[in-house]
Amino acid sequence: MASILVFGGTGYTGDHIIREAAARGHEVISVSRSEPKEPLEGVRYETGSAEEVARRVVPGADAVVAAMSPRGDMAGRLVRVYGELARAAAEAGARYVQIGGFSSLRPAPGEPRFAEGKIDEQFRAEALEGEATRVMLAQNAPPELDWVFVSPAASYGAWAAGERTGTYRVGGDVALFDAEGGSNISGADFASAVVDEIDNPSHHREHIGVAY
Numbered sequence: 744m745a746s747i748l749v750f751g752g753t754g755y756t757g758d759h760i761i762r763e764a765a766a767r768g769h770e771v772i773s774v775s776r777s778e779p780k781e782p783l784e785g786v787r788y789e790t791g792s793a794e795e796v797a798r799r800v801v802p803g804a805d806a807v808v809a810a811m812s813p814r815g816d817m818a819g820r821l822v823r824v825y826g827e828l829a830r831a832a833a834e835a836g837a838r839y840v841q842i843g844g845f846s847s848l849r850p851a852p853g854e855p856r857f858a859e860g861k862i863d864e865q866f867r868a869e870a871l872e873g874e875a876t877r878v879m880l881a882q883n884a885p886p887e888l889d890w891v892f893v894s895p896a897a898s899y900g901a902w903a904a905g906e907r908t909g910t911y912r913v914g915g916d917v918a919l920f921d922a923e924g925g926s927n928i929s930g931a932d933f934a935s936a937v938v939d940e941i942d943n944p945s946h947h948r949e950h951i952g953v954a955y
């Protein structure tokens with residue numbers, strides 16, 4: 744059993760991850776500023792801003808998952824906050840899993856990342872900030888930090904929750920597409936991939952993508 748701390752545990756991604764981790768018998772702590780609408784039995788909920796709660800709870804964690812989003816009043820703040828979480832995880836000797844966006848992936852080996860090209864205005868700010876959090880890790884993570892940056896498929900999120908299928912594929916920083924050219928992953932299957940990576944760490948200081 745590991746102690747897994749999920750920043751953003753009441754959000755779309757975080758809630759799926761805490762459910763998956765708790766179902767596997769891990770000790771799970773969720774962090775968010777608001778109380779959960781439907782608390783999950785067996786999960787400890789810490790309420791407060793990430794920076795404030797991190798000081799108290801990161802020491803002692805085996806894995807720290809950063810699953811907040813750069814929306815609302817968090818727009819423009821994620822790089823700094825994730826930088827602090829990464830430093831705290833390094834000091835605690837905890838594995839650090841940072842959730843990012845599809846746009847940080849590349850369409851093909853050696854090609855620029857989607858975030859470097861033309862992005863629909865609707866997703867642009869979030870895509871660029873997600874990419875900035877990847878750059879922060881890749882260029883400035885403490886050398887001793889065991890991090891992994893995880894990009895979901897393009898069709899992922901509260902608007903496309905999908906079903907648990909029990910399957911997924913893990914790629915590197917080149918996007919995976921299914922036989923029909925689609926890029927999809929359900930919330931439950933993405934969470935399985937994240938918790939599998941915590942249970943059996945196989946990517947170290949790497950960017951991975953999860954899709955069907």
Ligand SMILES: NC(=O)c1ccc[n+]([C@@H]2O[C@H](COP(=O)([O-])OP(=O)(O)OC[C@H]3O[C@@H](n4cnc5c(N)ncnc54)[C@H](OP(=O)(O)O)[C@@H]3O)[C@@H](O)[C@H]2O)c1
Binds near residue numbers: 777
């Ligand atoms: N296809 C894609 O590329 C795609 C699609 C969806 C999401 N994503 C990425 O996945 C990540 C998670 O997104 P999501 O949609 O799952 O997020 P979400 O549903 O918006 O949830 C965000 C969570 O973070 C918490 N939070 C925000 N600011 C906080 C702070 N300062 N301190 C503590 N907790 C805080 C929120 O709770 P409170 O507000 O109560 O604090 C909530 O629990 C993001 O990086 C997003 O860009 C990528």
